Amino acid sequence: MPLLCHNGRFADTLDPVLAGDNPSFKWGEGLFETMRMAAGEIPLMHLHWARLQQGLTRLGMNDAALQRSVLENILRELALRNECAAAGRLRLHLYREGAGLGFVAEAAPLAAADHGWNERGWSIEVFADARIAPDAYSSLKRANYLPYLLAARRAADTGVDECFLLNAQGNVCDAARGNVFVVRGGIVQTPPLSEGAIDGVLRRHLMSLLAAAGRPVQELGLTMEDLLEAEELFITNAVKGIRWVARFRQRTYAHAVCKELYGLLGQPFNNALVAP
Template sequence: MINFNGNIVAQNDNVLTQNRAFLYGDGVFETLKIINNKILFLEDHYFRLMASMRVVRMEIPMNFTMEYFEEQVLSLVQQKGISVSARARITVFRNDGGWYLPQTNEVSFLIHATVLDATLYALNTDSYEVDLYKDFYVTKQLLSSIKTTNKMINVTGSIFAHENGLQNCILLNDAKNVVEVLQGNLFMVTGKKLITPPVSEGCLNGVMRKQILALAKKVADIEVSEEIISPFDLQKADELFLTNVITGIQSISKYRKKEFTSNLAHLLVQKLNESIVEN
């Protein structure tokens, strides 16, 4: 028996009362984009998931190959009839048992998927205003670079953004340097230079971040660098944009009183779509 919202009810093997991802945040995940029955950047997602599991000392099942991972995701979106354009999330969590100290490092996984309206990426040029979120800070450590099921900073930051009429917030680390935004990595353009914080600053080792860095290095007259960014640097920038696998690139139009262009973002979205079509 359990108490659920003030009522004593039968437990009925309720997964939430036993799921360590729910109880302790003892889980890791990947969010994927599927276009025309193909998982974009599959290899990058797979190896990041495997690395995340190793970091938190989960046992990796022998059958958990990239091909198995691909088969499970595509089988779900095909059965749901959404394989033309979908997002899927695979969550891996340590199996039930123990309190903080688990009784096993064996894992289970859960995949769910929803339909997306568009297939290829498009740059949204609507007003997109951001500001700093300073209630909590990201720590400069390895755990910050992987996707775990503990995302309270992102949740409370999203509430702060909503309450203040913002489209997003910029997160800072414990050294008060810029890390990322609530839903992805952050890029800054100053003159002919594209800069993003290094992973060592605590930012997510983003799959789309990797794609954009590679594409930008092929753009003539653009210098690409991973450097520490201070909040003061943002107000001197010509362009700011965020990246994630679902959105692709989202230009930031305003940070405090500073407004930005979106020239490089437009070019990179074009090159990103070209690379997807070619592959």
């Protein structure tokens, strides 16, 4: 039975760990991070930690209640116990507990599909039933993640790989499991956080890499027409890396720039799955 870690105590994943009055369970108050583990390390941990600290401050939660080194050691130990330290997917959920913080950490083997380049490309559609309202909290990875969950389920139910989410103005702001990028006229573009996009860790990292290379990403609102006119579409996610989109509605896309950026990311985001 895989283990989780609740406030430093390791337990079976099926063991009850949260009280009925837990504010994250009752009202969705809390934050979470999904991270990749590779060879016992967490790539981009400094960005994950910075995002957590910013989110805790914005929600008025005690950002001094947890130490980064303690959490990293717990995540490594959990991955070792669950036999996924070589290549794993980590999830850390933080919630208010009195004057401090509580947490639940999970670790599982990285799915085979999340290794390497997605050769066939993703197919994608739009989930329009729920709209993202841009505000001071919309860029956080909050415990109340319902629109994204419903969009992911719609994708699974309709046989596509992913779904776009729209904001209140009808612009594309995110995908169910990552940030949206397009390439138009050879220029990489992405919705700004003010459009309702999640402040993604790999989004930050890729934008920093491109800025350092003298190819800054343009942040601007993207309409459905913009996506249909783009040469390339891709999604970024700190676990899956870059995933290029091959098909959206009746449109098909190239992936030359996306493949170049995939190489730019370096290990472990561009490693191929090696059979044991």
